[in-house]
Amino acid sequence: MPEDNLTVKLEIKSPKLKSRFEKILRSAKGFNIQGPTSKGLSNLLIFELGDKVDQEFQFVQDLLNIGEVGEVFFVSDHSDQAVLLQAIRIGAREFFSLPTEDEEIKHALKAFKERKVKVQGTVSVKDGKIINIIGSKGGVGTTTVAVNLAVSLAEKKNVQSVALIDMNLLFGDIPLFLEIEPKYNWSEITKNISRLDDTFLKNILSVDASGVCVLPSPSYLSDQNLATPAIMERLLLVMRRMFDFVVIDGGQSLGSISLKILELSDTLLLVSNLTLPCLSNTNKLLRTFHDLGFPPKENIKLVINRYLKKSDISIKDAETTLEKEIFWTIANDYQTAVTALNRGKALSQFAPREAITNNFRKLADQMISEPKKQEKKGWSFLRRH
Ligand SMILES: Nc1ncnc2c1ncn2[C@@H]1O[C@H](COP(=O)(O)OP(=O)(O)O)[C@@H](O)[C@H]1O
Numbered sequence: 466m467p468e469d470n471l472t473v474k475l476e477i478k479s480p481k482l483k484s485r486f487e488k489i490l491r492s493a494k495g496f497n498i499q500g501p502t503s504k505g506l507s508n509l510l511i512f513e514l515g516d517k518v519d520q521e522f523q524f525v526q527d528l529l530n531i532g533e534v535g536e537v538f539f540v541s542d543h544s545d546q547a548v549l550l551q552a553i554r555i556g557a558r559e560f561f562s563l564p565t566e567d568e569e570i571k572h573a574l575k576a577f578k579e580r581k582v583k584v585q586g587t588v589s590v591k592d593g594k595i596i597n598i599i600g601s602k603g604g605v606g607t608t609t610v611a612v613n614l615a616v617s618l619a620e621k622k623n624v625q626s627v628a629l630i631d632m633n634l635l636f637g638d639i640p641l642f643l644e645i646e647p648k649y650n651w652s653e654i655t656k657n658i659s660r661l662d663d664t665f666l667k668n669i670l671s672v673d674a675s676g677v678c679v680l681p682s683p684s685y686l687s688d689q690n691l692a693t694p695a696i697m698e699r700l701l702l703v704m705r706r707m708f709d710f711v712v713i714d715g716g717q718s719l720g721s722i723s724l725k726i727l728e729l730s731d732t733l734l735l736v737s738n739l740t741l742p743c744l745s746n747t748n749k750l751l752r753t754f755h756d757l758g759f760p761p762k763e764n765i766k767l768v769i770n771r772y773l774k775k776s777d778i779s780i781k782d783a784e785t786t787l788e789k790e791i792f793w794t795i796a797n798d799y800q801t802a803v804t805a806l807n808r809g810k811a812l813s814q815f816a817p818r819e820a821i822t823n824n825f826r827k828l829a830d831q832m833i834s835e836p837k838k839q840e841k842k843g844w845s846f847l848r849r850h
């Protein structure tokens with residue numbers, strides 16, 4: 466494993482101590498020290514305890530729980546047992562009581578590195594593509610596209626693993642599309658965020674007939690099962706390591722979680738129908754993405770679902786209005802789509818020879834050949850978190 470990617474955040478107030486840690490980290494090699502303003506996940510937090518120990522422990526515990534930091538080492542003047550116990554209780558891996566020897570710190574960093582390599586060695590690490598699907602309006606076929614694209618991808622010989630995540634909180638219906646009865650949903654993830662690793666996820670996902678691993682949304686809402694952007698980020702980064710493709714049914718939401726997903730996705734498929742209200746919404750969404758600064762234009766692909774050759778509005782009209790190419794069309798075939806849905810079958814299973822099914826197969830080919838998004842600098846470490 467390339468070793469320059471373990472990120473370390475230093476929350477150390479005294480400048481002298483901080484520079485001592487920086488020096489040790491630099492000489493130990495393989496560590497990337499994050500600046501004080503840097504956001505995102507860190508593999509390790511080294512935290513100096515001050516006078517408000519209870520508050521500080523709470524702060525660190527929250528970071529561990531939401532998965533913003535992977536491990537924590539404490540540094541402290543106090544060597545009192547109660548403090549030490551509390552540190553152990555929240556899951557600290559090391560506790561350096563000052564003064565401490567450089568050797569002791571180096572030894573702890575070496576052990577930390579070895580733990581990471583061990584975890585890394587047990588799984589085959591992928592660098593999957595995240596495909597996010599959102600609809601310009603309810604009912605345009607977002608879920609139909611997400612489900613059938615995921616299944617079509619899973620059926621390709623050169624694709625080993627596909628995950629499908631339902632982000633429609635409360636109204637997620639993917640299990641109905643695939644006739645599965647998942648035992649777990651989102652709430653399990655939010656409750657167990659600190660345990661979120663490959664093994665845990667493998668246990669939680671339900672597998673459909675084609676081999677697609679499904680993570681459904683909770684069917685009721687409470688403050689217990691609401692995800693946060695940080696949890697979503699962690700989830701997606703773990704999933705990207707495990708699957709060739711992570712397909713997300715993003716529904717119509719543009720909340721903070723959806724924005725985080727947009728930021729992390731390689732491709733956004735924006736699903737629309739050739740109707741005036743849908744195209745008008747598509748236009749608004751494109752302008753919104755432009756103003757937000759992401760996703761980049763080239764990563765947004767317009768998909769026209771329920772396409773009829775003789776429709777009132779032509780593809781060309783739509784392209785002129787939207788000032789963007791239509792990337793893909795999927796035939797209108799209500800009979801097939803609805804019957805497959807009512808039987809809980811993917812199209813390739815229920816109607817393998819229909820044009821609509823073929824549209825999905827070829828869309829899957831396109832997604833396979835689509836290049837991955839150019840990553841922003843500084844993101845690569847997250848994959849190894
Ligand atoms: N290409 C299509 N042709 C005909 N009907 C479709 C097509 N795609 C989806 N549908 C139907 O449209 C309805 C809404 O689809 P759904 O995927 O649930 O939309 P959304 O997730 O955007 O609300 C369903 O009854 C579905 O069977």
Ligand SMILES: [Mg+2]
Binds near residue numbers: 608609633638716
């Ligand atoms: Mg839907």
